[in-house]
Amino acid sequence: MSEKKQQVSRRQFLNYTLTGVGGFMAAGMLAPMVRFAIDPALQPQSKGDFKAVAQVDEITNEPQRFDWTIDQTDAWYESEVTKSAWVYKQEDGSILALSPVCKHLGCVVSWQGNSDYPEQFFCPCHDGRYYKSGENVEGTPPPVGLDIYEHKIEDGTLYLGKAKPREGA
Amino acid sequence: MQWNKKDIEQYIEVKEYVDTLVIPLTPFTLNADKEMVKQASQAELMEIYAKEIERQFTGRILLLPNYTYQTVNETEEKRLNEWINYSEDNPFKHVFFITFDHQWKKVEKGIEGNLIWLPTISISEIGSQDSVKLIKEQVEQVTELIKSYW
Numbered sequence: 001m002s003e004k005k006q007q008v009s010r011r012q013f014l015n016y017t018l019t020g021v022g023g024f025m026a027a028g029m030l031a032p033m034v035r036f037a038i039d040p041a042l043q044p045q046s047k048g049d050f051k052a053v054a055q056v057d058e059i060t061n062e063p064q065r066f067d068w069t070i071d072q073t074d075a076w077y078e079s080e081v082t083k084s085a086w087v088y089k090q091e092d093g094s095i096l097a098l099s100p101v102c103k104h105l106g107c108v109v110s111w112q113g114n115s116d117y118p119e120q121f122f123c124p125c126h127d128g129r130y131y132k133s134g135e136n137v138e139g140t141p142p143p144v145g146l147d148i149y150e151h152k153i154e155d156g157t158l159y160l161g162k163a164k165p166r167e168g169a
Numbered sequence: 170m171q172w173n174k175k176d177i178e179q180y181i182e183v184k185e186y187v188d189t190l191v192i193p194l195t196p197f198t199l200n201a202d203k204e205m206v207k208q209a210s211q212a213e214l215m216e217i218y219a220k221e222i223e224r225q226f227t228g229r230i231l232l233l234p235n236y237t238y239q240t241v242n243e244t245e246e247k248r249l250n251e252w253i254n255y256s257e258d259n260p261f262k263h264v265f266f267i268t269f270d271h272q273w274k275k276v277e278k279g280i281e282g283n284l285i286w287l288p289t290i291s292i293s294e295i296g297s298q299d300s301v302k303l304i305k306e307q308v309e310q311v312t313e314l315i316k317s318y319w
């Protein structure tokens with residue numbers, strides 16, 4: 001029985017990989033066209049949106065925290081802002097990068113932050129909890145799951161972009 | 170949450186969740202050059218610490234503006250205690266003063282809130298890799314300490 005299960009997941013994995021490659025090629029073909037379509041004023045911004053955060057081979061099945069800084073400019077100041085993400089490899093091999101910012105009131109959550117809930121993210125402020133997938137645990141303060149970072153991988157390096165709320169959130 | 174319009178407007182909506190005040194204590198001198206340099210660099214460092222602590226606990230901490238003073242004396246000590254009474258009425262459960270100034274350490278017993286005294290780290294460049302690591306470690310210790318009071 002367990003063999004069957006494994007087969008399925010292997011097929012899923014293959015499937016995923018193939019779509020991944022296909023998608024990648026399609027993106028390659030589309031990119032030059034899209035580039036023309038985008039307003040030139042937007043280009044530098046979209047380029048600078050992604051930051052190198054980790055080497056892909058450092059990433060395991062266990063969520064790990066990575067920190068990096070970005071330059072943020074408002075009308076008066078340019079300042080360095082620290083960003084963090086919890087990053088791990090999902091069962092299908094794809095990478096998930098979660099924002100550590102609690103969706104209740106914004107404290108920083110940590111993986112296994114409370115020994116009573118070993119397989120969850122924990123928020124120390126009001127005991128908010130999230131499953132490994134980042135979805136919120138019903139009955140704790142957060143109303144929705146953790147935001148997910150856009151990511152891309154180039155030459156074995158993981159780049160993260162903006163953290164986006166989940167669909168339907 | 171920080172002492173700015175956006176955060177305070179949010180604070181007003183969710184007061185019951187924010188039960189902890191953090192107030193940085195930063196001394197200033199105007200007549201001793203060396204001392205001024207030291208204090209100014211500690212003030213810079215304090216800003217980093219305070220912001221970082223606030224970032225970890227945004228939803229439960231209100232970070233007030235720095236309190237500046239010349240020397241630690243009875244008047245200052247009394248003032249701190251007045252704030253504690255005031256903030257407990259309004260209605261914060263925990264008040265943390267955070268400082269590099271060791272003079273506070275001596276009067277700690279007389280202060281009714283929690284004093285977090287940090288030994289200064291001497292770093293030549295605040296942005297360097299080593300100092301970032303050091304600061305992170307210290308901040309982690311402070312956040313652990315604060316958590317232990319909750």
Ligand code: FES
Nearest residue numbers: 102105123128228
């Ligand atoms: S801020 Fe995370 S539970 Fe309230």
